[in-house]
Amino acid sequence: MAEYICVLNKDGLIIKPPKKTPVFLRMIVLVFAMVCGVYICSICLKQISTHRKFNIHNIQVIDRPFPADYPKHLQISCEHFPVPETFSRAECEHNPVRYFAILSMQRSGSGWFETLLNSHVNVSSNGEIFSVLDRRRNASSIIKTLDKVYNLDFYTSASKNECSAAVGFKWMLNQGVMVHHKEIVEYFNRRGVAAIFLFRRNLLRRMVSVMANSYDRHAKLLNGTHKSHVHSVEEAETLSKYKPTIDSTLLIENLKEVEATAAKALEYFNSTRHIVLYYEDLVKNRTILKDVQKFLRVPLMELTSRQVKIHKGPLRDHVENWEDVNKTLIGTSYESFLRADY
Ligand SMILES: *[C@@H]1O[C@H](CO)[C@@H](O)[C@H](O)[C@H]1NC(C)=O
Ligand SMILES: *[C@@H]1O[C@H](CO)[C@@H](O)[C@H](O)[C@H]1NC(C)=O
Ligand SMILES: *[C@@H]1O[C@H](CO)[C@@H](O)[C@H](O)[C@H]1NC(C)=O
Ligand SMILES: *[C@@H]1O[C@H](CO)[C@@H](O)[C@H](O)[C@H]1NC(C)=O
Ligand SMILES: *[C@@H]1O[C@H](CO)[C@@H](O)[C@H](O)[C@H]1NC(C)=O
Ligand SMILES: *[C@@H]1O[C@H](CO)[C@@H](O)[C@H](O)[C@H]1NC(C)=O
Secondary structure (H helix, E strand, O other): OHHHHHHHHHHHHHOOOOOOOOHHHHHHHHHHHHHHHHHHHHHHHHHHHHHHHHHHHHHHOOOOOOOOOOOHHHHHOOOEOOOOOOOOOHHHOOOOEEEEEEEEOOOOOHHHHHHHHHOOOOEEEOOOHHHOHHHHOOHHHHHHHHHHHHOOOOOOOOOOHHHOOEEEOEEEHHHHHOOOHHHHHHHHHHHOEEEEEEEOOOHHHHHHHHHHHHHHHHHOOEOOEOOOOEOOHHHHHHHHOOOOOOOHHHHHHHHHHHHHHHHHHHHHOOOOOEEEEEHHHHHHOOOHHHHHHHHHOOOOOOOOOOOEOOOOOOHHHHOOOHHHHHHHHOOOOOHHHHOOOO
């Protein structure tokens, strides 16, 4: 077969004058070979170019999948075949499972992001499991909880069980991540857990959301129930009617602190395989969700969420003492937070 193709190619190059063999047949075979060649070349080029684009993009918006100096043996270990104690993986026991954790801060879009992930038939993100104090009391209780999650034995409504191809949860930085970072990074690197950082660029908007959510815990604006996330425009409008008053004397200090915590977390986890996402980018550009699925190495799917954004439009409409806040931030590095609306 190979020989046959070689001969054909030679013929094609030299272009001998046709002999007795049916010219028409020869031409068909020749054209076929050429079309095949062009097709293979175009596939190669496409792969090279998408690969390159992805890398460039990684450097700009998200991080490289692996740091350059990342040990080779750890790069392979992101594929797992857990054997749960509580059920059998049945038909999917030979499918690899990836481990991840969404590292974020309150009111940074992680609830919304998680519903998007969980709309994937093969992704199980088990929610904010470390909001329970007992699970994060010390490093060993954290590790015990992590073992259970990644062995697929941690059961929540998000669990896809047998056919999970990626399993994880969301973890707020103030829920033991920063305090026990050494043990957690060691665990992530040993067991091949990938970190998905989700931050918010506009920390002033985040602050408004934190204050409004905290107010609603007691005010219970939606017919006497507190909701952190809503599924209708009416509910969003009701919740956004409350305008917090921001203490402008502590404002800069507070923004700095949040910024520093995010930077520190990235530094702690910089030896871990990770991706950095920003809420604002996700809101504007859903193709980033494809990058996330590639990062998790799960089949690509359209992801959906029913959640509705609560605070829309200019921030000045959502803050009681806007003049004050405006005056405080003008001329500082946080000035852009005043303007961005989405
Ligand atoms: C860690 O906390 C758990 C309770 O959450 C406790 O039972 C255990 O003794 C603690 N371990 C250490 C090493 O302090
Ligand atoms: C994803 O889930 C579907 C349905 O449960 C299953 O058939 C498929 O094998 C899973 N894919 C992977 C990669 O695990
Ligand atoms: C809350 O009350 C409003 C009217 O007062 C009603 O339209 C809405 O359906 C109620 N929502 C729930 C969740 O009960
Ligand atoms: C990780 O952080 C350390 C300490 O800040 C720094 O020296 C190192 O260059 C960082 N590594 C990567 C891959 O960013
Ligand atoms: C959206 O994100 C994709 C991939 O993450 C990127 O290639 C593209 O340039 C972005 N589009 C815009 C309009 O920012
Ligand atoms: C902030 O105040 C300045 C000066 O008073 C004004 O020009 C500007 O429009 C205000 N910015 C916002 C976003 O309200």
